[in-house]
Amino acid sequence: MEDSGCGIEPEHLDKIFKPFFTTKQELSGTGLGLAVSLGIIEKHGGTIAVDSTLARGSVFTVTLPIMPQMNGSLEQSTIG
Numbered sequence: 001m002e003d004s005g006c007g008i009e010p011e012h013l014d015k016i017f018k019p020f021f022t023t024k025q026e027l028s029g030t031g032l033g034l035a036v037s038l039g040i041i042e043k044h045g046g047t048i049a050v051d052s053t054l055a056r057g058s059v060f061t062v063t064l065p066i067m068p069q070m071n072g073s074l075e076q077s078t079i080g
């Protein structure tokens with residue numbers, strides 16, 4: 001997912017996935033959006049990464065395994 005928004009301060013990048021971290025004004029953000037997203041993605045064996053440039057925008061890249069419990073089998077069948 002990519003946007004052309006305000007971008008994220010470099011010193012915030014290691015905090016944005018923490019619960020309740022928000023730069024939104026009081027009462028307008030819970031700081032839970034990315035923390036909940038990370039939790040759901042990790043439960044599915046995936047990852048989320050962020051790349052952001054101030055005043056240009058942000059890119060969030062989510063990767064999800066097709067069938068996490070069968071990764072080994074799928075690799076073996078591809079090779080074999």
Ligand SMILES: Nc1ncnc2c1ncn2[C@@H]1O[C@H](COP(=O)(O)OP(=O)(O)OP(=O)(O)O)[C@@H](O)[C@H]1O
Binds near residue numbers: 012022
């Ligand atoms: N696309 C984005 N562009 C710029 N900053 C972002 C973006 N997504 C997240 N952030 C930064 O990460 C912080 C945490 O994001 P998160 O989604 O967890 O909470 P929130 O957006 O502040 O609150 P809520 O999700 O409840 O609306 C934001 O407050 C903001 O500083």
Ligand SMILES: [Mg+2]
Binds near residue numbers: 033034
């Ligand atoms: Mg949010």
